[in-house]
Amino acid sequence: MVLKRKRKREYYKELKIVRGAFDERTLLVLYRLLNKNKMSAESLIKEGKESIILSGLTNKKWVAIKVYCTKACNFKNMSKYLVGDPRFQRIKKKRRFIVNLWCQREFKNLKIARNAGVDCPEPLFFEENVLIMDFIGNNGLAAPRLIDVKPDKPEEIYKKVLSNLKKLVENGLIHGDLSAYNILLHKKPYFIDFSHGVTLKNPLAPELLKRDIKNINYYFSKFDITVKDTEKLYKKLERVIREKVIK
Numbered sequence: 001m002v003l004k005r006k007r008k009r010e011y012y013k014e015l016k017i018v019r020g021a022f023d024e025r026t027l028l029v030l031y032r033l034l035n036k037n038k039m040s041a042e043s044l045i046k047e048g049k050e051s052i053i054l055s056g057l058t059n060k061k062w063v064a065i066k067v068y069c070t071k072a073c074n075f076k077n078m079s080k081y082l083v084g085d086p087r088f089q090r091i092k093k094k095r096r097f098i099v100n101l102w103c104q105r106e107f108k109n110l111k112i113a114r115n116a117g118v119d120c121p122e123p124l125f126f127e128e129n130v131l132i133m134d135f136i137g138n139n140g141l142a143a144p145r146l147i148d149v150k151p152d153k154p155e156e157i158y159k160k161v162l163s164n165l166k167k168l169v170e171n172g173l174i175h176g177d178l179s180a181y182n183i184l185l186h187k188k189p190y191f192i193d194f195s196h197g198v199t200l201k202n203p204l205a206p207e208l209l210k211r212d213i214k215n216i217n218y219y220f221s222k223f224d225i226t227v228k229d230t231e232k233l234y235k236k237l238e239r240v241i242r243e244k245v246i247k
Helices: 005-014 024-036 075-083 095-115 154-170 205-220 230-246
Strands: 039-047 051-058 061-068 123-127 130-134 183-186 188-191
Touching: 024 039, 024 061, 024 123, 024 130, 039 061, 061 095, 075 095, 095 123, 095 130, 095 154, 154 188, 154 205, 154 230, 205 230
Parallel strands: none
Antiparallel strands: 039 051, 051 061, 061 130, 123 130, 183 188
């Protein structure tokens, strides 16, 4: 897609909050998606090592725009997760190919989670390294992460988190990076950042599940509530993994 210089300058001005963070191709993909869906990029929500998240607005509906950075991504780490994922074959050892596949992978993982009844953003669509999903928050203001707030009813939140975790495992997916940093609190807990999610057939699944449980229990053990035994909960869910893998 070729854009006139003036039009490109106007677009870059609109996205000045991320100018310099993305390469030319990523900016063009963003432009195409925003134009096609009559959407505007509004503000920067979060900037991390692997991705940048923006708020977007379309037809008075807020969305989250997640853009995976091709420049700063952990190429080796991504490859490790992708190689063990039976959903993706013939993986090319090229940076942009890996990043685009990583984006597609999170889209697929979010689909599984939503279909399983897990509280998480609904994935809407993606193109290359840009993912568009539901916005969790109010009027463009993103819901806070669990790590940044003190929940009024930690026991209720904990039970809901475990319920979501169980639903994921029962439907063939491990979050892989679950912690208070990747849970938003918006009346109830919402799981986010499924880019590290693996299917139960992935050799990393048991290890990642145990780490997810440890992270969650560590956070909630700070409150005056009864936290389930990590090892017992892990063994219970591990049995689900074994049964499903055998099937």
